[in-house]
Amino acid sequence: MIKLHPTQAQLVEFAEGTLSPAMSLVVAAHCDMCQHCQEKLEVINTQLAESSLVYDVSEQELPGGYSEMLSRITSLPASHIDVPAQQHGIIELDGKTFKLPRALHRYVSKTGNWSHLVGKLWQAPVDLGDMGRANFIYMEKGGRVPEHTHKGNEITLVLDGEFSDGISHYDTGDFMIMTEDHVHAPESNASEGCLVFSIVDQPLHFTSGLARLLNPFSQLFF
Amino acid sequence: MLVGIPLEESRSNVTKPKDCADEMAAHLAAVAESRSKTSFAKVFGYFAPRLRSYALKQMGNEALAMELVQDTMSNVWQKAHLFNAEKGSPSTWIFTIARNIRFDMLRKLQNRKEDVCSDDLWPVLCEQTPDANEVSLDEQITLEQVGQLFDVLPDKQRAVIEAIYIDGKSQQEVADELCIPLGTVKSRTRLALQRLKDMLQDYD
Known part of the structure; x- marks a missing residue:
């Protein structure tokens, strides 16, 4: 069951279109999975429409005339055929297939090959262009990431399965933001492992034991 | 005030x-x-x-x-x-x-x-609902028909339609790749879709 949602303020910014594109993408994917947030968004959209589409008396007269715009628009044909783009929205790892939320479908074709990291951890990079770099990360049962903190923010959505990190337990659909203040060590004990989508705007910083040696290579986790 | x-x-x-x-x-x-x-x-x-x-x-x-x-x-x-x-x-x-x-x-x-x-x-203007991931038999037939009708389109229109609806590229990406203005991509898309629509109606 989903316990962790974007905050009300984040949902409002998302609905306004003022949240950062990277964050918006993860919020959109969460909302695809979360009926609760979809319902909240409907209310927010209605409120925003009421407060945004207001009639301003001083704008009553239209420079250049609206009638020209009106006739230009009504000369356009209706668009009834919208052939849906052929995006299947499925990623595969080692014979397992995962159906992604709608918002992430476009990124299937921008996802690189899976690479095997330490332990039972797999990672596939996703090219987000100027939005930054994201990863699909898969933890096999018993897989764990060495304890680390973050320089910058890590926005994560659990796509399938569940994991724990010493702070909390996360289930499919949970949305979380880890900042520099969090030190955590994610670990999956779900029988089927756990797939997450994660955007980090700066590399991880490992804090414990031998894992500190990984710091120079932390771009691997970026 | x-x-x-x-x-x-x-x-x-x-x-x-x-x-x-x-x-x-x-x-x-x-x-x-x-x-x-x-x-x-x-x-x-x-x-x-x-x-x-x-x-x-x-x-x-x-x-x-x-x-x-x-x-x-x-x-x-x-x-x-x-x-x-x-x-x-x-x-x-x-x-x-x-x-x-x-x-x-x-x-x-x-x-x-x-x-x-x-x-x-925000899928405001998407024909598909988020749950409609399964393609129905009717739609498959329609897509197949559309595939055949594709070949009838002029080369320039077909290239634009394929890039957008099959490769999933944006109109801007297509414009950049083909070195043509965005407006041209838009008009080719519109013309091609209109033509496909007309052909589908004839088909029925």
């Missing part, structure tokens, strides 16, 4: 969107069903000034604001069939269209590549 206009009084003369939601919904239905220009003119007359007020605040520039109004209302005209009164009011639907167009316009102004587009974030 800098200019001495009593705000409450001016407000009281103004119809709020929710007061005329049913009327506007009926007009949208008439546009969707019969391409009624009279109904569209009512919707346009009501929403265009309100959109302009939103657009001016968002874009801070008269020309961009009017582009936002025009693109939003063009979508309302062309995609009125996607409006669903059960899911929300006309003003909410039109606001979300404007919000999407604003997002794409600002990304374009910042010279951002189209790594994310508003349709991904």
Whole structure:
């Protein structure tokens, strides 16, 4: 069951279109999975429409005339055929297939090959262009990431399965933001492992034991 | 109250969107069903000034604001069939269209590549519902038919349609790759879709 949602303020910014594109993408994917947030968004959209589409008396007269715009628009044909783009929205790892939320479908074709990291951890990079770099990360049962903190923010959505990190337990659909203040060590004990989508705007910083040696290579986790 | 206009009084003369939601919904239905220009003119007359007020605040520039109004209302005209009164009011639907167009316009102004587009974030104008991932048998046949009809399209139109609807590229990406203006991509897409539509109707 989903316990962790974007905050009300984040949902409002998302609905306004003022949240950062990277964050918006993860919020959109969460909302695809979360009926609760979809319902909240409907209310927010209605409120925003009421407060945004207001009639301003001083704008009553239209420079250049609206009638020209009106006739230009009504000369356009209706668009009834919208052939849906052929995006299947499925990623595969080692014979397992995962159906992604709608918002992430476009990124299937921008996802690189899976690479095997330490332990039972797999990672596939996703090219987000100027939005930054994201990863699909898969933890096999018993897989764990060495304890680390973050320089910058890590926005994560659990796509399938569940994991724990010493702070909390996360289930499919949970949305979380880890900042520099969090030190955590994610670990999956779900029988089927756990797939997450994660955007980090700066590399991880490992804090414990031998894992500190990984710091120079932390771009691997970026 | 800098200019001495009593705000409450001016407000009281103004119809709020929710007061005329049913009327506007009926007009949208008439546009969707019969391409009624009279109904569209009512919707346009009501929403265009309100959109302009939103657009001016968002874009801070008269020309961009009017582009936002025009693109939003063009979508309302062309995609009125996607409006669903059960899911929300006309003003909410039109606001979300404007919000999407604003997002794409600002990304374009910042010279951002189209790594994310508003349709991904907010599927306001998608024909598919989020759950409709399974392609029905009817749709498969239709897609197959469309595939055959594809071959009849002029090469230039087919290239654009394939890039957008099969490879999933954005119109801007296609324009960049083919070194042609975005407007040309848009018109080729429109012409090709219209042609496919005509051919499908003949097919039936």
